[in-house]
Amino acid sequence: MRRFVLTGTPGSGKTTLLEELAQRGFEVVREAATEVIGRRQAAGEPAPWERGDFVDEVAALQRTLALTPAPAPAERSADPVRFHDRSPVCTEALRIFLGRPASPVLTAELERIGAEAVYRREVFFVRGLGFVERTAARRISPADALAFERLHEQVYRACGYRLIEVPAAPVPERADLVEEAVRRIAAEC
Template identity: 50%
Template sequence: MQRYVLTGTPGSGKTSILQCLEEIGCHTVNEAATTVIAQAQALGESEPWSRASFIDDIVALQRRRQLETSGTIQVFDRSPVCTHALTTYLGWPVSAALSDELERVTSERIYEQQVLFVRNLGFVQPTAARRISFQDSLTFEKIHEESYRLFGYDLVDIPAGDLAHRVAQVRSVIGT
């Protein structure tokens, strides 16, 4: 089983790439943080990222999705290493749940060594879950790079460009 991580700054086009991969039959897993935010906002919580349990909610959903996903080749929109980057960006300490999950995914080599790093498009389109400026997204992108390198992953750049070309680049790495 091969599990690839697709990562990058908010608004870089990860979801669009993932949707294209799904259309051609790849097993894909959506970003957990977006789901956690959407569920909390549906219950009336406008900024769930401001509460301490936010990170642990993401970690729990990431783990559950990783354990439940089947298929020979799987592509994940983010991983616990991204959650580490988010924690760093927010200036919060790494929680016990995140630390344990990082240890598990590292020691068990859950994800492939090569991480597909989708580069920014030069802008960020705000959404209900994405309220980051373009300048802040560049800082967040750098923190993601640092986190993945810290945990020993190799970054495969997926530069800005048209969607078809980016999908082809990802497919060349994952072998579909």
């Protein structure tokens, strides 16, 4: 199983792109932070990212999702590729962005994914679309979204990942770009 990460600023179209890749037969893993936020908001917490343990909760769910076995061979694509909507490296960027101290849970998960090479070193960096649509889980300003995007780039590069640019474009074009890059990477191995 080759695991690729899609990352980028909030509202860049990652989820829509991942939906397109899923329709093309690829396995997709949902974003942990959005799930944690949704669960907490459903329980009556309007801003769960303000919780002291938010980063740990996201990192723990990311670990669970990454360790979930792939579907049986008959149910999955012939090309065993799994796309992840963000990774613990994104959670590290979030921790820094929120001004939180280092987290033992997140630090351990970052060490584990590095030591076990859980994700491919090539990461798809989905560029913003020029606006940010506010949702219950996404309450970031356009200026902060750009700062958060730059922080993601810095953290991924500092962790030794190579970013593959996915510029703003129609969804099918973005998906074609991702598929072509995956084929090129497979040919290089």
